[in-house]
Amino acid sequence: MIKTKNISFSYTEFEKIDELDAGDRELLISAMKAVENAYAPYSQFKVGAAVRLESGTIIAGTNIENAAFPSGICAERSALAGAVSNHPGDIPVAMAIAANNTEGLTDDPVSPCGNCRQVIIEEEYRNGKPLRIILGGKRKIRIIEKATDLLPLCFTMKFPGFTPR
Numbered sequence: 001m002i003k004t005k006n007i008s009f010s011y012t013e014f015e016k017i018d019e020l021d022a023g024d025r026e027l028l029i030s031a032m033k034a035v036e037n038a039y040a041p042y043s044q045f046k047v048g049a050a051v052r053l054e055s056g057t058i059i060a061g062t063n064i065e066n067a068a069f070p071s072g073i074c075a076e077r078s079a080l081a082g083a084v085s086n087h088p089g090d091i092p093v094a095m096a097i098a099a100n101n102t103e104g105l106t107d108d109p110v111s112p113c114g115n116c117r118q119v120i121i122e123e124e125y126r127n128g129k130p131l132r133i134i135l136g137g138k139r140k141i142r143i144i145e146k147a148t149d150l151l152p153l154c155f156t157m158k159f160p161g162f163t164p165r
C-alpha cells in the first residue's frame with residue numbers, strides 16, 4: 001500500500017543579533033570574525049564557522065579554497081576538524097555560520113552544504129547530543145535545535161545492516 005509521509009521541523013528566526021542570548025551572540029560574532037581569515041580567492045565567498053564545545057570553548061574555522069577545487073574545505077568542516085583534533089572528549093554543542101560576499105555579510109543566512117551536514121550529524125550521532133546550528137545573516141538569523149533536522153532520512157552509523165567496526 002502506498003503511503004505519503006511527511007517530515008518537517010521547526011526553527012527559530014530572529015531579525016537582529018541583539019535578540020540572541022549572550023552565548024549564541026558570542027558564537028555568531030566568532031563566526032563573523034572568522035570570515036576575515038577565509039581563503040577564498042576563487043569564489044570570493046568567505047565563510048566563517050564557530051563551534052562551541054561543552055566546556056564553553058569556541059573553535060573557529062574558515063573555508064580554505066584550492067586551485068584543485070575538490071581539495072578545498074568548507075568553514076564548517078574546518079572548524080569541526082579543529083575542535084575534534086584539539087579537544088577530544090569536549091563535545092561540540094553548537095555551531096554558528098556566517099558568510100561574506102563581496103558586499104559584506106550576506107543578507108540571508110547561509111546554510112551548510114550537504115557534505116558538511118553529513119559531517120556535522122556524525123558528531124551529533126556519535127556524541128548522542130544535539131548540535132545546535134546558528135545561521136547568521138544581515139536581515140535574519142536562524143537557529144536549528146539539532147543538526148539532523150537539516151538532513152532528513154540521512155545515512156548514519158545507525159543505519160540497519162551497517163555495522164561499523
Ligand SMILES: [Zn+2]
Pocket residue numbers: 074075076077112113114115116117
Ligand atoms: Zn560545506
